[in-house]
Amino acid sequence: MSNLRSTYVVIVAGGSGSRMQSALPKQFIELCGEPVLMHTIKAFYNSQSSPQIILALHGSYHELWAQLCTKHNFTIPHKIITGGQTRFHSIKNAVDSIADDDVLIAVHDAVRPLVSADIINEAYRCAAENGTAVTAVKSRDSIRQVKGNGSESLNRDSIYLVQTPQTFQSAILKKAYEQPYTDTFTDDASVVEQSGVAITLIAGDYSNIKITFPEDVAIAEALLNKKSHQR
Numbered sequence: 123m124s125n126l127r128s129t130y131v132v133i134v135a136g137g138s139g140s141r142m143q144s145a146l147p148k149q150f151i152e153l154c155g156e157p158v159l160m161h162t163i164k165a166f167y168n169s170q171s172s173p174q175i176i177l178a179l180h181g182s183y184h185e186l187w188a189q190l191c192t193k194h195n196f197t198i199p200h201k202i203i204t205g206g207q208t209r210f211h212s213i214k215n216a217v218d219s220i221a222d223d224d225v226l227i228a229v230h231d232a233v234r235p236l237v238s239a240d241i242i243n244e245a246y247r248c249a250a251e252n253g254t255a256v257t258a259v260k261s262r263d264s265i266r267q268v269k270g271n272g273s274e275s276l277n278r279d280s281i282y283l284v285q286t287p288q289t290f291q292s293a294i295l296k297k298a299y300e301q302p303y304t305d306t307f308t309d310d311a312s313v314v315e316q317s318g319v320a321i322t323l324i325a326g327d328y329s330n331i332k333i334t335f336p337e338d339v340a341i342a343e344a345l346l347n348k349k350s351h352q353r
C-alpha cells in the first residue's frame with residue numbers, strides 16, 4: 123500500500139431495511155453475537171489502511187447505537203453523522219463533514235460486513251493512483267436483456283456486478299455530490315460518472331455480499347464463521 127494521503131471511510135447505515143422486513147433495521151441485527159455494523163467497522167479499523175471512520179445513522183437510531191456500543195464494549199473511534207432521505211443524501215451529509223482536502227474517501231455499505239482487508243487496502247491504493255476505485259465482480263450467471271416482448275443474450279464477460287467499497291480522491295467525490303439528486307444514482311460510481319469522471323473497476327469478492335433479504339442473514343453468518351476459522 124503506497125499512498126501518502128489520509129484515508130477516510132463513510133459507512134452508510136442510514137437505511138430502514140424495508141426489504142428485510144424486520145422490526146430492527148438490518149445493520150443492527152446480530153451476526154455471530156455482534157451487530158452487522160460492528161463487523162463492518164472492525165473490517166476497516168483492522169485493515170492496514172485504518173481509515174478515519176464516519177458513520178451515517180438515521181437520527182432515531184443514535185441512542186440505540188450508543189446503547190449497543192456500551193453493551194458490546196465497542197470502543198473503535200468513529201464520528202456519527204445524521205443520515206438523509208436516501209443513500210445519496212446520507213453520503214452527501216457525511217462527505218460534507220470532511221474538512222480535510224486531498225484525502226481518499228471510501229464509501230461502504232454498513233450491510234456488507236464481509237469485506238476483506240485486501241480489498242480495502244487495494245481500493246485506497248488504486249484510488250490514490252487513478253482517482254477512483256470501484257469494487258466489482260464478473261457475472262457468474264448468463265445474462266439476458268429484455269427487449270420488447272422477447273429477450274437477447276449479452277456477453278457476460280463484459281457484465282460486472284458492483285459492490286462497495288467505492289473509493290475516490292476527495293475532490294472528485296465532493297464535486298460529484300454537489301450535483302442535484304436523481305433516482306438513477308444507485309451508487310457512488312453512478313454519481314461520480316455523471317460528473318464526468320471515468321470509473322476504474324477493481325476486483326471485488328463474491329463473498330462480499332450485501333445483506334438485503336432475510337435469507338442473506340444465514341449466508342452472511344456462515345461466511346463470517348468460515349472467515350474466523352481461516353484466521
Ligand SMILES: Nc1ccn([C@@H]2O[C@H](COP(=O)(O)OP(=O)(O)OP(=O)(O)O)[C@@H](O)[C@H]2O)c(=O)n1
Nearest residue numbers: 134135136137138139140141207208209212232
Ligand atoms: N437513506 C439511506 C438509505 C440507505 N442507506 C444505507 O445504504 C446501504 C445500502 O442500502 P440498502 O441495502 O438498500 O439498505 P436499506 O435502504 O436500509 O434497505 P431497503 O432498500 O431494503 O429499504 C445500507 O447500508 C443502508 O443503511 C443510508 O445510509 N441512508
Ligand SMILES: C[C@](O)(CO)[C@H](O)COP(=O)(O)O
Nearest residue numbers: 209231284285286308309332
Ligand atoms: C451501492 C450498492 O451496494 C452497490 O451494489 C448498491 O447499488 C446499493 O443498492 P440498493 O438498491 O440500495 O440495495
